[in-house]
Structure formats: C-alpha cells, structure tokens
Amino acid sequence: AAGVIQSPRHLIKEKRETATLKCYPIPRHDTVYWYQQGPGQDPQFLISFYEKMQSDKGSIPDRFSAQQFSDYHSELNMSSLELGDSALYFCASSLGFGSNTGELFFGEGSRLTVL
C-alpha cells in the first residue's frame, strides 16, 4: 500500500540558508500535518492543512511557512535557518481528522542538519 512520501530524506544547510521539504500524502487523504522532532525530544506539532486550507497551527516559527497544493501535496519552507532548526521533520496524512478514525500515518521523515 502507498505510504506518505517525504523528500528529501536528508538535507544539510548552512545557517541563514533556506530549505524546502515536500510531503506527498497517502492517496485519498486530504489532511496533512507537519511535526518537528529535535534530538531526544517528542514530536512537536507545527501546522496542518485540510482541503488545502490551514486547519491548525502549533509552534511554527515565523521564519517557516507551509501550504497544501491542489494535488494535496504539501511543502514546508524554512528560511533564515538556525542551528536549532536541526531536527527530524515528519509529515503525516489522514482522511479528514484522522485522530477520530485512526487513519493517520507518518512519512519516514526528513532529517535537516544546519551547520
């Protein structure tokens, strides 16, 4: 079965550079979530989209922005990168609000390293 696809899997950037992460949800899924997991930490919610509209917002820095496109894929744009942005970034997708149905799955993550 198709899973959530994230790209790139690994990314190395310098401070103050820009990075873009992409997420392709499971087919039929209309909701995308972005999470950030620092070393030794639990995942922290950044932002979510339902039917191409932002549905919820967590602890996403102002330097970050995201959107969901007409084909339901999503991109997380991170600018003016800081050392503290080094983390594993997860995308998850669901059909509607997957929290109530259990159909919520994560991609393999994109590991960002800022030097």
Add this chain to the structure above:
Amino acid sequence: AQKITQTQPGMFVQEKEAVTLDCTYDTSDPSYGLFWYKQPSSGEMIFLIYQGSYDQQNATEVRYSLNFQKARKSANLVISASQLGDSAMYFCAMGGYSTLTFGKGTMLLVSP
C-alpha cells in the same frame, strides 16, 4: 488542552516476555483517539495501534494490545512475547478534532 503522560523513561524486558508501557491522558474533547507509535533508531514513526474513545473493545493488533481504561484515562500498550526487534522508542499520542499530541516516550530495550 490535551496532555499525554508517559512515566517510564526506559523499560527493560527479556525476549519472549510480555511488557506493558504506560500512558495516561487528559483532554476535554468528548471524542478523541489514542495512538501508539514505535520509533526505531533509524527514525521513522511506525503506527502500531489505535483506540477510539467510543470503541467498546480494546484494540488488538497481532502482538500489540491497548489496555484502554476510559475512567482512569489510561491507554497502556501491551506487547506480548517481546522480540529483539521491538527495541525502540515508543510514543503514546492523542488526537481530538485536529492534531496529535505526543508523550515524552518510553525507550524499550529487549535483551536476549
């Protein structure tokens, strides 16, 4: 606000033994879901099991079962017959009408 508490930073178990990972939660949402994920050292977040707040029966998935006690607000994960490949970080998470909130995780180490 939602809150998930995992009180066991680490657990040790021998191969073939059963182990219970604790999870308690707090929420004001009348409808919610509880998830368990496994995160091996490679980093991916692997879905294990789900329990809806209105489900009458405890969820089970092969070697995993979720001991759901709604009145106590607990959703413990039981792994039967542990295997070496079960060594990983385990996260309990809860979702209401939107996002998932994660606990701090429990590191499980399975020894031969």
